[in-house]
Amino acid sequence: MLTENNASSILRERFGIDVSVNIESFHGNRTITVRPSDLARTVGFKILTKLKWRSVEIKFVPGSFARDLVNAMEASNQNQRAAFKVFAESLLEKGADLNLQINKQSYKPNEPSQWPINWNSIDISMRKGQIIFGEEIDQDFEKVFPWVISFFGLCISLLPLEPIDNENRYSVEEEGEAYIVTNTRYERSNINRAACIELYGTTCKVCSLNFGEIYGKIGEGFIHVHHKIPLSEIDGTYFVDPKKDLVPVCPNCHAMLHKKKPPYTIEELKKKIKNNRFPNF
Structure with a gap:
C-alpha cells in the first residue's frame, strides 16, 4: 500500500532530497502532490499528479514567486541536462506524451542542445494513457507512482547543484555534496545515480x-x-x-x-x- 510516508521515503532514498507527499482522493479527484520539504511554496515548486479516466497526467508547477528557480534552471549545465535527457528518453520510450515549453514555445525534451539561451518561463508536463485502473484506490496510486518517480527525477535534474568539499565522503561516491540556490544541501551524486538507475x-x-x-x-x-x-x-x-x-x-x-x-x-x-x-x- 502506497502511503504518504513510504512514498516520501522512496523519493528521498532515490534522489537524496527530503520531500512532502500528499495523496488525496476526494469526490472522484485522485491526486499525488510532491514538494521539496525545505523550499517555501512560493519560491519552490510542486509535482502535481492527477489520476484521470484510464490515464495519468503529471505537471511541474513553479511557485508564484519562483523566478529565481527558473533562472537557476536556465543556467543548468551540461551534466544536469544530460541527466534530464536520460529521464526524458526513459519516459518517452515507456510511451509517455512528454511536453516541454520554454518561453511558451515547445521544444524536444530529449534535445537540450536545441533549447534557447534565455528563459522567462518553463512548463513541463506528461500524460500516459491506456492505464487500466481498478476498484482499489491504493493499487491505482501504486500503479502510477513509478511515473511520478521518473517525472520527479526529470525536473529535479535541472536544479542548480554545485560541488562542495566534504572530508567525510562515502568511499565510492566521489562527487561530494552540493547546494541549491536556497543553500539547501543536496547530494549531487544522487541525481546522477537516479538517472543511471532510471536507465539501467x-x-x-x-x-x-x-x-x-x-x-x-x-x-x-x-x-x-x-x-x-x-x-x-x-x-x-x-x-x-x-x-x-x-x-x-x-x-x-x-x-x-x-x-x-x-x-x-x-x-x-x-x-x-x-x-x-x-x-x-
Whole structure:
C-alpha cells in the first residue's frame, strides 16, 4: 500500500532530497502532490499528479514567486541536462506524451542542445494513457507512482547543484555534496545515480544480482553506482554523463572493480567471474 510516508521515503532514498507527499482522493479527484520539504511554496515548486479516466497526467508547477528557480534552471549545465535527457528518453520510450515549453514555445525534451539561451518561463508536463485502473484506490496510486518517480527525477535534474568539499565522503561516491540556490544541501551524486538507475535498473551489470529478488521489500531499489572513470582522475571541467559514465553494480562487484587502478572494466570483471567458475571453458 502506497502511503504518504513510504512514498516520501522512496523519493528521498532515490534522489537524496527530503520531500512532502500528499495523496488525496476526494469526490472522484485522485491526486499525488510532491514538494521539496525545505523550499517555501512560493519560491519552490510542486509535482502535481492527477489520476484521470484510464490515464495519468503529471505537471511541474513553479511557485508564484519562483523566478529565481527558473533562472537557476536556465543556467543548468551540461551534466544536469544530460541527466534530464536520460529521464526524458526513459519516459518517452515507456510511451509517455512528454511536453516541454520554454518561453511558451515547445521544444524536444530529449534535445537540450536545441533549447534557447534565455528563459522567462518553463512548463513541463506528461500524460500516459491506456492505464487500466481498478476498484482499489491504493493499487491505482501504486500503479502510477513509478511515473511520478521518473517525472520527479526529470525536473529535479535541472536544479542548480554545485560541488562542495566534504572530508567525510562515502568511499565510492566521489562527487561530494552540493547546494541549491536556497543553500539547501543536496547530494549531487544522487541525481546522477537516479538517472543511471532510471536507465539501467537496479540489477548488477556484472553478476546480475538484484537485491529486491533476494531480500524482498527491504532490498528493492538498492544498488551501488560505479563511475567508469573515477572522478579523482579527471579535472573539474568534466561533466558526468549518466548514460556513458555510470553503471549499476552490487557492493561486492563494486569493490572488486576498484581492486586495481584504473578500475577493471565491467567486461573484464565478468570475464574473471566466468574464468573462476568455469576454468576449463
